[in-house]
Amino acid sequence: MPTNPVNPRRVADAGGAGGAGVPTSADVARRANVSRATASYVLNGVTSQKISEKTRNAVRLAAAELGYRPNLAAQSLATGASKIVLFVIPYVHLGELATLISSHLTARTAEQGMTVIVHFEGPASRAVIDAARDLRPRLVLSMFSLDDETATWLRERDIMMTTIFPDTGLATAVNEPPEWLQVEYLVGIGHRQIGYADTCEPGLAMLAQMRHRGVVDACRARSLPAPAYEQFSLDGAGAEHKVRSWVAGGVSAVAAYNDEVAITVLAGIRRAGLRCPEDLAVIGVDEMAINGSMEPPLSSIEFDTDAIAVHYAEVFADILNGRETPRREASSSRFLRVVERESTGMLRRHPDSILSRSDWFQFSKEPH
Template sequence: MPGCDNGRHASRTRREPGRGGGTTSAQRTSRPTNADVARLAEVSIATVSYVLNNTAGRRISERTREAVHRAAEQLGYRPNVAARNLARGSGGVVLYVVPRVAVGEMPIQAGSLLATELARHGLLQVQIFETEDDRHVVEAVEGLDPMAVISMFPLSDAVRTAVDAARIPGIEVGLLPAFGDPLLIVGSLRVGHLVERGHRRIAFAHTDIAKWRAMGDHWLEGVAQAAAGHGLPPIVVGDVTAANAATVVGGWVRDGVTAVCAQSDEIACLVLHGLHQAGLRCPDDLAVIGVDANPLGAYLSPPLTTVEFKPAAVADIAIAATLAELGLPDRTAREPAPLAELIVRAST
């Protein structure tokens, strides 16, 4: 672990007092304390604690607050998480539920940014991965005593019941007003691009794997809505597997379908595989577009057009909602940014 590694390096360079007459390595790299912040800001240690802990009921001028925050930033001061959480009378844990649906690396990247921001407020983010059986998520809610539970997608009924019983915020990022309508955002990007390229008969490539079906249905709804908005015929839907890919895509082409929205980049790969097997060409016979921005998509034949979620934009929404729910100050100026971006390559 990074912390353990740093400790090993420090132990190798530490000198015993009195040898060489110099300052020890441990002294040179000692962590700034709230006393250091107090001296630099010219305030009391108690005032530093009140300001950095956002203690309610204390009348402290904005000028003093700014001086404390400026001194803390200048010194690189980070509060002691354990001490702060003890003062709050809570575990200081925020539970972050990583979805089991295939949405690329975005939840992990956004979760990492969220964890860093929460750490600045003395909170520890604990990640827990969804499985088909959400009992262990429920047990985490009941056993870890979190201050909040965050998920990119709606919580299951069982987890929502546990969150409500614990009387803590359950922040479902994908449902926040600031997030808009992600399925329509993605559907509009994909269908709009295909319409610009002259396509009107569009298919949707679904998976036959049960645990990924829900996410496929999610993206399909967005594609169908966007197609209706453009006055296109109903979307043609088919399950695509390694075994039937050539048959399915061949049938689509014979039926006049000219473009396919796949439920993920992985399913788009199967569509391209089917085209090659059937002796058809992409995009001449059938254009293909995915979603998730899997890095390998750039190296397919042809390179895959896809939609990429922007982790920083998603994290900003999650951070703002979490801090607001917990009554913590959000001093970062956040500019609205697009949540998703179309990456156009040769497959369309």
Template sequence: MTGPGRRRVTSGDVAREAGVSRATVSYVLNETPHQKIPEATRRRVREAAARLGYAPSAAARSLRTGRSDIVLGLLPDWPIEHVMGRLVQQLTRAFAEHGLTFLVHSTGHPARPLGEVWKALTPVALLALGEFAEPEAGALRAAGIEVVMALHGSERGRRRAPLVSEEPIGVTQARHLVRSHGRLGYAYPDLPGLDALARPRLDGVRKVCVELGLPEPDVRVVSFEHDGALAAVRAWRAAGPPVTGVCAFNDDVALAVLVALRSLGLRAPQDLAVIGVDDTSAAALAQPPLTSVARDTEVVARGLVRRVVDSLDGKPAPSGPLRDPLRLRLRASA
């Protein structure tokens, strides 16, 4: 057992406790194949390790096997809220099913430089959940670390298509609203770091408008300050023709629009229909309850883990994005 003033338990301690050699402890705890060790001895070693609280050294295991079991997840400088937190949990569980440990590192300032982090951890792979440039990826690959880019990145100076596409989210929002609204608005977040998500979602809304011959969506930055959301709602109402349906970047931005509507004595969807993204718990509690596009993050997490595991196994990566099922949670706001 380790703790303040206590040394780390070693395999030698387990060997003495179980009355066997250190080699036997290693064979048993690492489940080394083709070793003729009686089951009673195996049980005695496992019980001794549990009694002493022995945890094998990750560094020693890396030296023995020739590779780490750590996958480093690179988080972008985004708010770590409901959906991102759930995705990280699901990635952690899915990697564990493959015997891999998922650790995350945020790029938010003043984070420790990524180069220092991966050199200290020596991960077997890096999963970039935000934008990631090819020069950085090249340095990791040169060190024998697999790199999988989930969102936008660059390869040899060219933009690379994301594994998880955001455009279908905007398409889903717009196709729902255009059934009864001829002019759409887009509530854009006021956090620049979210552009990698917001731009393609807006592109999806624009795509639907072009296909149906509708006006370009009226894009307004919506801050969480009360006056900012009020200004956006007033501008949409004063536009010619007026905006009657708004696709919001996510549920938080949509809720800010709903609050502004109430402050102006207006109602959703009668005066302005609003649709969000993420289907957070607050969406169902809003007044009125918020219609939202929900993503199946469990499917996304397992797809990302499969890409990483296949890369480690030397399998060719399939072309195209991951399967990313979306569902529309219909409520009273749109």
């Protein structure tokens, strides 16, 4: 079937959802010399209609020549199956982690023909239910577990859910949480009495509780004393007194809630006239870009955000394409690694050092 010559003015003046300068399905229909209904069926992948392959090819060629992009909401209505993933980011300070994961996830899911829409929760934001009602996503991915009302609403409408860091204490795609790796690493280089430096920032209580519980559980699993607990404000108030108390009580290493808290602990060590790592070793979480510029340079746990994105993109593709999702290997070696710097130094390694079991996690020592 011959196609009509492109009329740039017609395309530029086209109305509809696309707006000025954006080709619509009506433009594709005119270009392919077919009805709008036929063009819509082809563009939305509807296979229940009897349309010849010649006509389908003509529509596809017209769409390619015009640079047409499908309207995802209209496509989901036409086919009854959406390729939208709604990624819910909570109203908590997650540093660069949420941005990096969403960026990598957007790119990786696009390779699978899906679109990620990020929904930021907040005091004035729309509820997840409202966003899902309008967007009709096939999947909802959340950084943390959704509330019961939202989860029930999604489940009743057959919208699948998955969570990167569920508050269940069970292994997930990230398997052993970062706080477990902090403890395992510190034990592996010889520490036996560990302190935990928590955040006191508002809005972080949920994640803070999860990480504190993780450190407690990891110490118990290694038959260590319960971690000595202190909270730190990012302005450093009282940090030197808390650090002195730790050292006086025999604590030799600190696992911090994140890198910002770890940097506050480093400041407390300096103010107390102590040395890091000789008097107190410190390791954070998140691997911020500034860590190597700290004094001393800060060791941390790094998330491989691209590997996390690849993992979920593969799972999403299986679900969206109607394939049974296989049980995917999700060992922490794929998603987390220790980045060692001077803040933890190198003590005598024990025979049961976690570093000797390379299948548990990747170990990276930066050149000094």
